[in-house]
Amino acid sequence: DTGVSQDPRHKITKRGQNVTFRCDPISEHNRLYWYRQTLGQGPEFLTYFQNEAQLEKSRLLSDRFSAERPKGSFSTLEIQRTEQGDSAMYLCASTQGIGLNTEAFFGQGTRLTVV
């Protein structure tokens, strides 16, 4: 396992369509995060899981967004009825352990363009 992988890397979709992204974390990591990032800005927290439990969701995550991590391994992020404002890079990260020096390992992201 060489790191966090995300699929697809790029997605172009028409407004109103549904899209689903996948994230495979580092295998022994129990926490998984989703972030959204627009060009030149810092990543915005969307949600995170500890094992299969979704522990927190940002209010940025409208009811059109849903994330799952059914077996505590890979995760999916679905956006229903996409809007142009959803265009962004969606980043996944995974971590493990506790304490002050926890490092988040990021995937390369999925760039979504809604046309």
Place this chain on the structure above:
Amino acid sequence: TQLLEQSPQFLSIQEGENLTVYCNSSSVFSSLQWYRQEPGEGPVLLVTVVTGGEVKKLKRLTFQFGDARKDSSLHITAAQPGDTGLYLCAAESGTYKYIFGTGTRLKVLA
């Protein structure tokens, strides 16, 4: 709403110059991290600072955590084109919830 404000937002400098990037918050954090992100890639951790007043050095990069643990700075000495990227501070806001700063985009010209 981001709780971590970074300044400047953009910085374009010549190779060999020095620069400082700031990360400020009204909140106190138990630790703070700095990441660098290159185009098309996810952020990569540079350093974690945990003690108020702590200074850490990573080659030409010097990181400092404010005494009150509300702010941090990143100083780069003799910048090189390879330092070009988006610099992000990050901290834990709530249990295991990591938030990121607004980012500083650095471009170092050869």
